[in-house]
Amino acid sequence: MGTEQPGAAAASAGEVDRAAYLDETARKFGISVEDYLLPTHGSIRILDETGRLRDVGEQGTAPGHEYPMPEADELLAAYEALVVGRRVNDQNSALVRQGRMAVYPSSHGQEACQVAAALCLGDNDWMFPTYRDSVAVMTKGIDPVETMTLFRGDWHGGYDPAKYKVGIQSTPLTTQLLHAVGVAHAAKLRGEDTVVVAMCGDGATSEGDFHEALNFAAVFKLPVVFFVQNNQYAISVPLAQQSVAPSLAHKAVGYGMAGERVDGNDLIALMAVMRRAVRLAREGHGPLLVEAHTYRMQAHTNADDATRYRQDAEVQEWMAKDPVTRMRTYLQGEGVLDEAAEARIAEAAEAMASQLRDGLNAEVEPDPEDLFRYVFTEPTSQLAEQQARLADELARDAATQTEATR
Ligand SMILES: Cc1ncc(C[n+]2csc(CCOP(=O)(O)OP(=O)(O)O)c2C)c(N)n1
Numbered sequence: 001m002g003t004e005q006p007g008a009a010a011a012s013a014g015e016v017d018r019a020a021y022l023d024e025t026a027r028k029f030g031i032s033v034e035d036y037l038l039p040t041h042g043s044i045r046i047l048d049e050t051g052r053l054r055d056v057g058e059q060g061t062a063p064g065h066e067y068p069m070p071e072a073d074e075l076l077a078a079y080e081a082l083v084v085g086r087r088v089n090d091q092n093s094a095l096v097r098q099g100r101m102a103v104y105p106s107s108h109g110q111e112a113c114q115v116a117a118a119l120c121l122g123d124n125d126w127m128f129p130t131y132r133d134s135v136a137v138m139t140k141g142i143d144p145v146e147t148m149t150l151f152r153g154d155w156h157g158g159y160d161p162a163k164y165k166v167g168i169q170s171t172p173l174t175t176q177l178l179h180a181v182g183v184a185h186a187a188k189l190r191g192e193d194t195v196v197v198a199m200c201g202d203g204a205t206s207e208g209d210f211h212e213a214l215n216f217a218a219v220f221k222l223p224v225v226f227f228v229q230n231n232q233y234a235i236s237v238p239l240a241q242q243s244v245a246p247s248l249a250h251k252a253v254g255y256g257m258a259g260e261r262v263d264g265n266d267l268i269a270l271m272a273v274m275r276r277a278v279r280l281a282r283e284g285h286g287p288l289l290v291e292a293h294t295y296r297m298q299a300h301t302n303a304d305d306a307t308r309y310r311q312d313a314e315v316q317e318w319m320a321k322d323p324v325t326r327m328r329t330y331l332q333g334e335g336v337l338d339e340a341a342e343a344r345i346a347e348a349a350e351a352m353a354s355q356l357r358d359g360l361n362a363e364v365e366p367d368p369e370d371l372f373r374y375v376f377t378e379p380t381s382q383l384a385e386q387q388a389r390l391a392d393e394l395a396r397d398a399a400t401q402t403e404a405t406r
Helices: 006-029 033-037 072-097 111-119 134-139 144-152 175-189 208-219 267-282 312-319 323-333 339-361 381-405
Strands: 126-128 196-201 224-230 258-263 288-293
Touching: 006 033, 033 258, 072 111, 072 134, 072 144, 072 267, 072 323, 072 339, 111 134, 111 224, 111 267, 111 323, 126 175, 134 144, 144 339, 175 196, 175 208, 175 224, 208 224, 224 267, 258 267, 267 288, 267 323
Parallel strands: 126 196, 196 224, 224 288, 258 288
Antiparallel strands: none
């Protein structure tokens, strides 16, 4: 006993704690640790591809993993967000073609994921989105034109993250996951009951920051739900060439957190799974990872040609699983969505599209020197030099133009 290293005692104490933590969580649900970490039934699906509600036995839910069905009024509100989200995607893609926006990574086909991510959050919760998650940001209630500011190429992100509790849409893959984990850590230290939803794509799960974020969140038991939208492609790289893990949800298990899979085109299943994950995280059982199976229906961005790396037959196959059609069929069948409601929702979608058109058609005159203004409190000598050079060029340009108009 006297020969034991001090470090060894500490490590084994830590191990006992970790096992006890997982055991306690699994016991709470009356299942084994393995079943808690990875429900064995695969991807959860509550609504089938024709919009029919599946029997509980068919849904893919496992004992101990109960997913309460949202109420009819919540589903109708979510359907409205889905229809508006689809309109936003198509309007923004058109605005790019008209030269009103520099770039738009469309989430056409992924709107159910976008809506569920936004609607599962409470007022004190945070969301950390990627470049593809504009619809989720708008569904959180952020002004659509402010949301698109980043994509028209302005110097700032458009909205105040602290005000809305929504991080700026991140272009560098997975940096936002580390920010998300940091916010969750701070909230936990302050004793707040904040939950953080941290979003990324399938390709992003290969990034080092993804693994660091998961490990840190698991070790510190942080209230984070990692939400991976597996849309099958990372630009031109299909999932099969990205990862040979049995699923992306399995990656969570390696860090000692539960990993769930859900049909990413089934809004009802997504709402049920995300709400449960957020509730568990709030109750101290986090972090968790949710992998949603969906499909990027359009090119990566307007700068990409998806026909160069994927077959049209595959796109058609996913067209048949469209989240909007499925939900519409279900709600109509339930008598929740009548013609009047459909007309009201279509009007709301058009109003959103026209707000985007008006906002993005307005000319903005960015000051090129803003590029340098907000980077450092004390600019580096190189930046100061570049700024002076730009100011000189702009002044000479203005002088030439004045000369030309004389
Ligand atoms: C750190 C970093 N590396 C590379 C890129 C270039 N890049 C932009 S999007 C992308 C693919 C990401 O795919 P995925 O995570 O599946 O998300 P999706 O675009 O499909 O939503 C890559 C490699 C980047 N933005 N950031």
